[in-house]
Every structure is written in structure tokens, then in C-alpha cells.
Amino acid sequence: MVQATLLPRNADGIETVIGILRQRFGNRLQTSAAIREQHGHTTTWIENQQPDAVVFPQSTEEVSEIVRTCATHKVPVIAFGTGTSLEGHVNAPAGGISVDLSQMNKVVAVHAGDLDCVVQPGVTREDLNTHLRDQGLFFPIDPGANASLGGMAATRASGTNAVRYGTMKDNVLSLEAVMPDGRIIRTGHRAQKSSAGYDLARLLIGSEGTLGIITELTLRLQGIPEAITSARCSFPSVDAACQAVMMTIQYGIPVARIELLDEMSVRAANAYSGLELPETPLLLLEFHGSESGAAEQADTFGQIADEFGGFDFAATSTTEERNKLWQARHDMYWACLQLRPGAHGISTDICVPISRLAESVAQTQAKATELGLLAPMVGHVGDGNFHLLLLIDMDNAEEISKAETFVGWLSDLAIGMEGTCTGEHGIGQGKRPYLVKELGAATDYMSAIKAALDPDNIMNPGKILP
Template sequence: MVQATALPRNEVGIETVLGILKQRFGDRLQTGQSIREQHGHTTTWIVNQSPDAVVFPESTAEVSEIVKACAAHKVPVIPFGTGTSLEGHVNAPAGGISVDLSQMNQILTVNSEDLDCVIQPGVTREQLNTHLRDQGLFFPIDPGANASLGGMASTRASGTNAVRYGTMKDNVLALEVVMPDGEVIRTAQRAKKSSAGYDLTRLMIGSEGTLGLITEVTLKLQGIPEAISSARCSFPTVDAACRAVMMTIQFGIPVARIEMLDVQSVQAANAYSKLSLPETPLLLLEFHGSEAGVVEQAETFGSIAEDFGGVDFEATTSTEERNKLWQARHDMYWASLQLRPGASGISTDVCVPISRLAECVTAAQDKVAELGLMGPTVGHVGDGNFHTLLLIDMENHDEKAKADEFVGWLNDMAISMDGTCTGEHGIGQGKRPYLIKELGAATTYMKAIKAALDPDNIMNPGKIL
């Protein structure tokens, strides 16, 4: 595992706050070892750093109470959604209180005429879309996991639909946030645009709980398309598949999703999801629009794919067939683990300008092979974003060292291509060393913002900076 640096603990303050919160919240404050560990590292290979307690608030007012108590005694506060983050975001390197927001899961308002809604942070994307379905609306951001929307805002999540609908920063209109002193602020109104002051909404999105705790989110919604078509196409090489993606985007086809699976990923999907896809690099696509429009988009893509050696092109508007394909894509993490039973998965992501995508993916695959590792690769390639899942024996120190070498090499390569060390996983603890390489002196100003808003460094300390 990656060793996360421990920070100094405020033992007296922690003990005092535990007493205050136990008296106030009773059984909604939990200190058992198992629940504390569950609220530590979760899905990452970074070592678990458990909080001292987990508290389950049910309202913004209760979150404010918790933060005020922690602020008064300089005790760390670590927000927790569903625990699907991958870079150690929910670890507690200085101990403190994990604030589990899962009980704040109410859909407060749906303004269908304005195409927006107001929700509490514990609402998950699947819960919201189930609620919206009978109103002909949906929320498009889909990171794969059934993450909480507060967590998705906090980590600036994106996913399979980002190529058409953008990321969380493009789909959040306003936030309610409990600040480090416990004060509650609202960053904006429901208007679709505003020139009123600093853009605090975008400042909070992606701040990973280091500047405040999100307690309410106002989201943009979309109308469910008249027609949806999915397509798949196999290619002789990853390079050919990536070049087909680049041409598709440059041609202006408004694809909703365009995902790539390499050979190992296709093999995993076939075995895990009982599919019979050709075991060569694969693109999965989805088109949204009118009945005639989605057919035209699929046909145009088919012509482009043919120019790059694409074969076995199939398009379908069947809901059952579409769901089967996309469920297989969402199950890729678990499917990939079956390629090497007993291994642990170390997932890392980068994002590069789409003109460098083919070069970057090919180089990454060559590096995995050079190191003698197994690393199936998938990607939201319409954005230039891809993920490599290294399958590692965590008891093998040599493999762990090679995995660490690969992650560092990949981040450095992406940055050298004018890309980013993380397209959507976030910084957390795992990617901190690469942030200054990517942004340089800009991180000094990030530190200044953090110090101004959170002078005692109680909000998710040890993350990002």
C-alpha cells in the first residue's frame, strides 16, 4: 500500500469533541473500530487512516453544529458520501470526525419547467434519476459508481456522458456549504447564469471537502432524449480506435458517450458479463436525439470507423441491448479483477488533449508490458481521459514498487503532453505529489485560499495541498 503521511493529532481537542457530540447525537455517533475503518481509505490502495468517530447528521443545522464544535477545539472534519473515491479522500491522517452525509438524502425540489432540482448531498445519482424518470428528465453525469451527488460535486466528478453533457462543474448551479467556522452560506441562486461576484460555486466544486461541507446542491437537468441509440465497433489496435475517436469529435458528431476498452478489458467483459464481443480493442458509443438523428449519427460514425479498420459495427435502439452493454462497461472494475483472482486493483487516471490520446494510451500500454504488469485500460476517450487498472499482488513488494513507478511515470507523461494527472479521480492524498508539477506557482495561491478560509486546517486536512 501507499503510505499516507500522518499529521499531528490534537488528542485533547478530539476527546472533548467526542464528549460533546456523544451527548448531542447519541447513537448517531459511532466509535466502533469496524465502522471507523469503513470510513477510512475505502477503494484505494493508500493505507487506511481511520477517523476517531463517525457521526450521521440529518440536516444542515446539525452539520453546522458538528463543525462549530470541531472548530472551537481545532478538530479535523472529514466529509463522507458513499466512499467510492479512489485517492484517499476520506482518510483521517490527523484523526478527527468523519461526517457521514448518507442520511441527508432528500430530493427537496424539482423545477421541471426550469430544468433544475435541489437535493441534499446524500442523494445518489441512481436515486435521483429514478425519481425524475416519470417527469421526462434525467441528470446526465455518470461516473459509473452509484456515488452521492454531494461527493460528486466535491470531487468534480464526470464519467461516461461528459463528452456531451460536461462534468459536475458544468451541471451545478448553486451550493449550500457549511464553512470551516460552522457558518452556512449559499454560493448562488437558481439562475442559469450570473455575473455576481466571485464564483464560489466553482471554487467549492472539486475542493474535496478542504474548504467546506456541501449540504445542498442545485443541479441542472436534461430532458430524456426522444431516441437513444448505442453502437459498438472493434478495431485492430488501440491506436486505430483512438484515432477514430479523434476524427469523430473533430467531425462534430454529438456523441453522448464514447468509451474504449482494450483487449484485456474486452476479455474481462466477455467472461464477467457473459458477452461474446470480438477480443480486440472496442469502442462503445451512445447517441441522443431524434429517431432520424440517432440513426444518422450512428451511420456517420460507422463510415469514420471503417476508415480506421473498424469491423463488426453494430448499432441498436433496443433498451435491453443498450443496458446490457453499458452495464458491462460499469462492471469493468469487478470484471477486471477476475483476470487475476486474488489480486488487488490499483486504478489511476489521466487526461490529455485528444490529439495526444492515441500516443498516450499506446505508451501507457507499452510501459505496463515493460514492467511485466497486468493493466487493463478503459477510457472516456471522447474527453481524452483514460484509466489503467493495475492488478497487483499486494504481498509482492516488487510488484507494488513497479505499480508505484508506473503511476508516477503516467502522471508525468500526461503533464508533459499538456494534460492533467487526474481527469476525474481528484487529488486526495494519492496525487498530491503531481499537483505542483502540473500547476506550479498556482498551488501557492490555492494554499493562500485554504489558509484564509480554514486557518486552523480542520477541513479534510492532508488532501490536495
């Protein structure tokens, strides 16, 4: 694993806090090695840094009590959702208390007439959509993993539907949060817009638990479309597929999803999901609207694809066929691991302006080949975002070094194209070295905000900023 930076431990304070919280929470405070390891990071190549204890609150008031206790004794607090983040977000480099929000998992209210709902942070996106299904509504943000909504807000997640419905920052109306001193704040109410004061909700969204712990969210909802049409189309090259994507977006077709799989990813999907797709670059698309509108959008895309050598185009509105395709897309992590059994999968992403997509993908594939890395690619390419899964032997120091070189090079490539080193994975520990390169002096003001709100640096220390 890649070594992570350790921060000074407040051993006496940690021991005192554990004693206080154990008396208050009983068996909802756990210190077993297995639980602590689970709440250090497990989905990254950064070494696991365990908290000293894990506590499971059931209300905002209990989170406030935990944070106040930790603040009094200057002990780190790390919020934990489902642990699916990818850049070391939930590691505990200074030890401390992991606050597992999984028991705060209630859908508090659904206001169907206003197209919004109120949820606790431990509700997952799949749970919410199951709850909403019989009301003709859905929550559109889909990062792939069945992540918690609190964690999705904290990391400013997005996913396959972002090209049409935006990211978490576009779909959160307001938040309730516990701040570093233990006080509870609400950033707004249910109005669809507001110009009242600083936008604290957007400050907390994407802050990765470094400014506060989100304890309730008010979310925008969407009506389930009258019709959904999925389409797939193979291409002779990744460049041709990217050119088709750019033309589709520039033409103004309101695609809900447009996903790229390179040839390695298609080969993995065929083997893992029992598909029989041509093993060349593939675009998967989804169109939402009326029956005639969705079908017309798919047909127009088919004409665009044809201009760039697209073949084996097929569209369907059958639920079973649509679900089979998208399940294969969601299973890509596990499918790609089968390309090199025993390897560790290192996921990284960038996002570039849509006009630079084809160029950035071509350079990325060439660099992976140059370094001898096996790196299947998938992407939410409708907004210029793509991901690579580096398949690495973690016992091979040379491979790890090459992977680190590649990730750094890729981040520099994106920044040089006026893009970002992370389209949706966040900064955490893994992308921290590239934030200053991307934002420059703006990070000084981020540091000033952090110092003002959290002067003792107890909220998820060691993440985002030095």
C-alpha cells in the same frame, strides 16, 4: 498497502469533541472499530487511516453544529458520501470526526419547467434519476459508481457522458455549504447564469472537502432524449480505435458517450458479463436525439470506423440490448479483477488533449508491458480521459514499487502532453505529489485560499495540498 503520511493529533480536543457530540447526537455518533474502518479509505492502495468517530447529521444546521464544535477545539472534520473516491480522500491522517452525509438524502424540489432540481448531498445519482424518470428528465453525470451527488461535486466528478454534457462543474447552478467556522453560505440561486461576485460554487466544486462541507446542491437537468442509439465497433488495434475517436470528435458528431476498452478489458467483459465480443480493442458509443438524428449519427460513425479498419459494427436502439452493453461497461472493475484472482485493483487515470490521445495510450501500454504490469484499460476517450486498473499482489514489494513507478510516470506523461494527472479521480492523498508539477505557482495561491478560509486546517487535512 502504501503508507500514508500521518499528521499531528489533537488527542485532548478529539476526546472533548466526541464527548460533546455524543451527548448531542446519541446513537448517531459511532465509535466502533468496524464503522471507523469503513470511513477510512477502502477503495485505494493507500493505507486505511480511521477517524476517531463518525457522526450522522440529518440537516444543514446539524452539520453546522458539528463543524462549530470541531472548530472551537481545533479537531479535523472529514466529509463522507458513499466512500467510492479513489485517491484516499476520506482518510483521517490526523484523526478527527467523519461526517457521514448519507442520512441527508432528500430530493428537496424538482422544477421541471426550469430544468433544475434541489437535492441534499446524500442523494445518489441513481436515486435522483429514479425520482426524475416519470417527469421525462435525467441528471447526466455518470461516474460509474453510484456515488452521492455531494461527493461528486466535491471531487468534480464526470464520467461516461462528459463528452456531451460536461462534468459536475458544468451542471451545478449553486451550492449551500458549511464553512470551516461553522457558518452556512449559499453561493447563488436558481438563475441559469450570474455575474454576481466571485464564483464560490466553482471554488467548492473540486475542493474535496478541504474548504467546506456541501449540504445542498441545485443541479441542471436534461430532458430524456426522444431516441437513444447505442453502437459498438471492434478495431484491429488501440491506435486505430483512438484515431477513429479523434476523427469522430473533430467531425463534430455530437456523441453522448464514446468509451474505449482494450483487448484485456474486452476479454474480461466477455467472461464476466456473458458477452461474445471479438477480443480486440472496442469502442462503445451512445447517440441522443430524434430517431432519425440518432440513427444518422450512428451511421456516420460507422463510416468513420470503416476508414480505420473497424469491424463487427452494430447499432441498436433496443433498451434491453443497450442496457446489457452499458452494464458490462459499468461492471469493468469487477470483471477486470477476475483476470488475476486475488490481486488488488489500483485504479488511476489521466486526461490529455484529444489530439494526443492515440500517442498517450500507445506509450502507456508500452510502459506497462516494459514493467511487467497487468493493466487493463478503459476510457472516456471522447474527452481524452482514460483509466487503468493495475492488478497488483499487495504482498509483493517489487510489484508495488513498479506500480508506484508507473503511476508517477503516467502522471508525468500527461503533464508533459499539456494534460492533467487526474481527469476525474481528484487529488486526495494519492495524486498530491503531482499537483505542483502540473500547476506550479498556482498551488501557492491555492494554499493561500486554504489558509484564509481554514486557518486551523481542520477541513479534511492532508488532502490536495501539503
